Amino acid sequence: MNTNTFQLRHIGPNKSEREKMLQTINADSLEQLISETVPENIRLKEDLDLAPAMSEYEYLSHIKELSEKNKVFKSYIGLGYHEAIVPSVIQRNILENPGWYTAYTPYQAEIAQGRLEALLNFQTMVCDLTGMELANASLLDESTAAAEAMALLFDVRERAQKKAGANKFFVSEEILPQTLSVLLTRSTPIGIELVVGNHREFDFSEEFFGAILQYPGKHGHVFDYSDFVAKANENNIKVAVAADILSLVKLKAPGEFGADVVVGTTQRFGIPLGYGGPHAGYFATKEKYKRSIPGRIIGVTKDTDGNRALRMALQTREQHIKREKATSNICTAQVLLAVMAGMYAVYHGKEGIQFIADSVHNKTKLVADCLHKSGFKILNENYFDTLLVEIDTFKLRPIAESEKVNFNYINDKYISISLNEATTQQDLMKLFMIFGQLKKQPDTAAAESEGEFHQILTQESFTTNFDVIPNNIKRNTSFLDNEIFNTYQSETDMMRYIKKLERKDLALNHSMISLGSCTMKLNAASEMLPLSNPQWGNIHPFAPINQAEGYHEVLKKLEHQLNIITGFAGTSLQPNSGAQGEFAGLMTIRAYHLSRSEEHRNICIIPASAHGTNPASAVMAGMKVVVTKTDAHGNIDVDDLRAKAEEHSENLAALMVTYPSTHGVFESAITEITQIIHDHGGQVYMDGANMNAQVGLTNPATIGADVCHLNLHKTFAIPHGGGGPGVGPICVAPQLVPFLPSNPVIPVGTKQAITAISAAPYGSALACLISYGYITMLGFKGLTNSTKNAILNANYIKERLQGHYDTLYTGENGRAAHEMIIDCRDFKQKGIEVVDIAKRLMDYGFHAPTVSFPVAGTMMIEPTESESLAELDRFCDAMIFIRKEIEEVSKEDANNPLKNAPHTQAMLTADEWNLPYSRKQAAFPLDYIADNKFWPTVRRVDDAYGDRNLICSCNPIEDYM
Known part of the structure; x- marks a missing residue:
């Protein structure tokens, strides 16, 4: 052998x-x-x-x-992708754990309660940060989620009689290029006409049913979209916002300024770049659109004994039933990645996520101030993590690549720089050294320019105590207040929480x-x-090909x-x-x-x-x-x-x-x-x-x-x-x-x-x-x-x-x-x-x-x-x-092992047993089972109750009473 x-x-x-x-x-x-x-x-x-x-x-x-053969450069390319730190406890216990990665879609809810809870956490995180009422359990990436938003708004326009014939969809010129391409793919065959332009010059005519905005814009500028959305609503135009999820810790939630749909990616919540994926897209909207939302929603219901249970809600939306009447064919979410992103929020908690966002933002302000003091022109006044810089890109690029650094080269005159949680003090010094060399004669040593920028860093005049996010765009609402995001900050606790959920799921292992x-x-x-x-x-998906x-x-x-x-x-x-x-x-x-x-x-x-x-x-x-x-x-x-x-x-x-x-x-x-x-x-x-x-x-x-x-x-x-x-x-x-x-x-x-x-x-x-x-x-x-x-x-x-x-x-x-x-x-x-x-x-x-x-x-x-x-x-x-x-069994007597299945450990260990068959027949009908018993943690779930009382986030316990 x-x-x-x-x-x-x-x-x-x-x-x-x-x-x-x-x-x-x-x-x-x-x-x-x-x-x-x-x-x-x-x-x-x-x-x-x-x-x-x-x-x-x-x-x-x-x-x-x-x-x-791959060259791992430090990439500040952005465009929807940012290097992220995968917490080791999540990498080891979820990404590398067959108990999580070999499980199936949770159609059988009773043996998927762990995954369902992790996805409910994800939905809660998304709702909190976006300010929306309802989120699904992930889509495929930001661009396809944006296309789904367009399709949803096109679908619901038929209900608004004034918009029944409208077929134009406005796309802000600030949209990510890959998202514009996917929107074009999805819009053309179903008769949607895309109109790309400056949101400040939009005419709000009757021909438009919807619009999509990028928040922040593709090169980092943070716009106040409140007036745009208000005027759109006055004209029965629905608005989708593609939002960077980490920026929403610092920026006003789109739900607050009236967005109808908010989409994006959760990649920067602890998911590797992986040259483009897999990453969990997110999709959040208003509850009134719950029958049109693509993908899957995890909802709360009760089991046969009245205990809280989770399952996929509104399953009649699945394409197997709607068939050609379905508006979306997204039957595959990114569950494993959504679980990881949700766990990232659970592990860091509210204060940790706040710290990460503040850290990224402050590092960006530090770079901006340093470049400004060195004579470089920063073109975006208001930003979160991305700077638009006027610079000679032909001179910059060879210097940057020799130092294994990537920027987003827009043209020969402009670059954008997107910082992230993995940007260290050492990385910042390298950035300053690269830009310093552009201010020196060609034969000047790199060490000299590094020394100059180190001086700038230590000067009393250098500061990040200035605001680049205006008060009217700043976030002033709370988020991640639920207990789940404020309990598991030690690795011991987090490891046990992940294991507790894993034990509730039957997977291939x-x-x-x-x-x-x-x-x-x-x-x-x-x-x-x-x-x-x-x-x-x-590896960033938009890194030069010779690096991959x-x-x-x-x-x-x-x-x-x-x-x-x-x-x-x-x-x-x-x-x-x-x-x-x-x-x-x-x-x-x-x-x-x-x-x-x-x-x-x-x-x-x-x-x-x-x-x-x-x-x-x-x-x-x-x-x-x-x-x-x-x-x-x-x-x-x-x-x-x-x-x-x-x-x-x-x-x-x-x-x-x-x-x-x-x-x-x-x-x-x-x-x-x-x-x-x-x-x-x-x-x-x-x-x-x-x-x-x-x-x-x-x-x-x-x-x-x-x-x-x-x-x-x-x-x-x-x-x-x-x-x-x-x-x-x-x-x-x-x-x-x-x-x-x-x-x-x-x-x-x-x-x-x-x-x-x-x-x-x-x-x-x-x-x-x-x-x-x-x-x-x-x-x-x-x-x-x-x-x-x-x-x-x-x-x-x-x-x-x-x-x-x-x-x-x-x-x-x-x-x-x-x-x-x-x-x-x-x-x-x-x-x-x-x-x-x-x-x-x-x-x-x-x-x-x-x-x-x-x-x-x-x-x-x-x-x-x-x-x-x-x-x-x-x-x-x-x-x-x-x-x-x-x-x-007989049809007249429904009190039998099949109708009562599954049988939980709580049933088997209860003091009373009033069923007409033995505990052994209930839980151990064949001998092999005792050797490796799997216990469902809830009895049969009530789908109808959950659909009538739709709860899709980690609400306070009073909501379930």
Whole structure:
């Protein structure tokens, strides 16, 4: 046994276990199973053309060598990104802790109370600092959050009759360049006209429905927007403000001067730069917009016993239900990063956050005063942390770069300098030395200029006792007063608080999470370790490319690997979630049709079984959705598809298809389906949610697709992190390569490229290291074997559950793909709903599979390749025993283990036990449970109560009474 092989560590079943499993499913070999599952006409004829696998040791040496190609300069570039100090207690106990990073989106609230509390803290922090009534539990970054704000204001304008036809959106010229690019991407297909200009000269005409302002402006100027907002409100124009969250400690909260939406990023609250991400965007608004807010809201409710409990509120807003009526497709937040940012506020507390903001501001004033005394012109009178300086940039740049310092070079005459919490006294001295050299003769020693500036620093005339924030813009309201932000300032207390919350959450480090369509596979330690290396973490996304050579080598190699795996010609890593990938893919198709003068092509065909985000994405890309039927076997109805394609032939833009299907089947007609679309002038978009069943066996190019998005947080091992980080790159055929997204700051893409999809040129680049490691350590053989074992594990579960649960759909040979759907609808005769099974599984130590998607009353199970035979058997034993429990209940008596699930430790240890079954059956129905018992901390939560009484922040206890 070669213990250096990563494949051995990643794939759960060993050789002898595979033999037992093959025997159970009546297959002579793994290859026989695959041949009976994947249609022969789409099988790859050759192995993937990838390098042989590296061992974990080799890979860690390799990735360290690549990291050393990055040059970590001190970056004062700003533009929405600032170096931040990650508190060690948060790095060690959250970022590097699988108890936090391997958890799933908290749809099953009873076993996610820890994460939900951490996100409630995040929402409270955002509400406090922005002065708004309601905040969500994070979005993807500042620019996409700004685009969501625009979309929300466009949506709600229909309710204001005076604005029903308005389609213009004012964008302040102070907006960050990347945000303007993303706004352009989102506005164009849905008919919003952007008008960029000076907010002081805005005409407030009836054609405008909304506006967005930057606070402070992109080069640091702090404006008083009160009059602008007041006049906008008088004219029924809604205003969004993109605000630097740390500045809000010093500046008047946007909620105070009447903003309708406030957005931004929480990156500077203890999150590494990571060459652009992942970072948690924030979104805050008024409560009256709660039904339109994108993303997820964490709310307070009560459980069966009336105790306080948390859950995701207003879940009916999810795109799976709204489909083409959804105004947003952001199904992936940045939960792990939001948790970290919220914990940053908890750890530093109100006084600590105040100290950090004061420190950054005072250092900025110190630099301003020093430069002013040295004869440099500072152009912004009012600022928080960023100075606009008039200077000869051609002379400055080589001096600065020789000292490993980056500024934001606006043009040959101006720079901006943004300071941050990581700017030390030594850094300031280096800054003064750099500027000092511009005041000296070329042959003057640097030490002499440093000495001059040291003199300036120590002169009595040098002071920071002056105000650059006028009183009418200063913050005068309190924030972070809740007890949670004033309790855990010692590391001991903070460590225990994080652990207390972690114990309330069931993550992959406890047991299998068999969620269909979500692919909760192993996130290996060797894939994750590089994320803590500052050589990867401290690179600004807008640093010169030659300072990020290590990153560019990794990203280019990853793009090449994904091209090989998908069979396509080009890849963009920019989309930072799967839903963003869908939108990006459709936007490239849109651009392709426009380039051929076929702008009339706007019909998107989507099967009824598709992911709910698909129709939402199509509408966002300016397309009209036409739904095609599925047949009795769950496959696309080819005759109906052909009829729809013929009917809309002239205007057909695209087909969106998931393969294998959402029903877990490799449809044999797939190449016929894609050919029909091509025959009628359309392009085929393949949703990559089920790519874990394709890698090494077939690929999107082979089935006839033109573009696919990949969920790197599914197939390629980026952890879900409780609902984000995600990365959703798109891979495209040759004709679509020219249209891959661009970035306005760093040159990415061709002249025909669409505008930006997300803020950073390579999206969440730091997280891409994980997938690069996954592919590099598995190699072509390991990747293919992973796919085969994923299919084996699913079919093993299917066979073991046979006779207890019906499998809803199978392929032509009776095989499932990497996932399958079991039918629980008949149990209603016993009064048992599928949700009762989901809650009962918690008592057995398992997170439920995907519930009621894509078919109501069913469960979709996907074990992945990472789970061993022992774990698969524990899960199957639990499901089989639950089936026996269902047999024993009657519809007339709802007082049974399923309806009362989950059972908490408080119930089991109470003095009284009045239930008609034993405590043992409640909490320990099978022997294995006692060895590793997981206790849900609340009983079943009441979603309806929480929606009727929406509380989404850490309010005083009186509010819950």
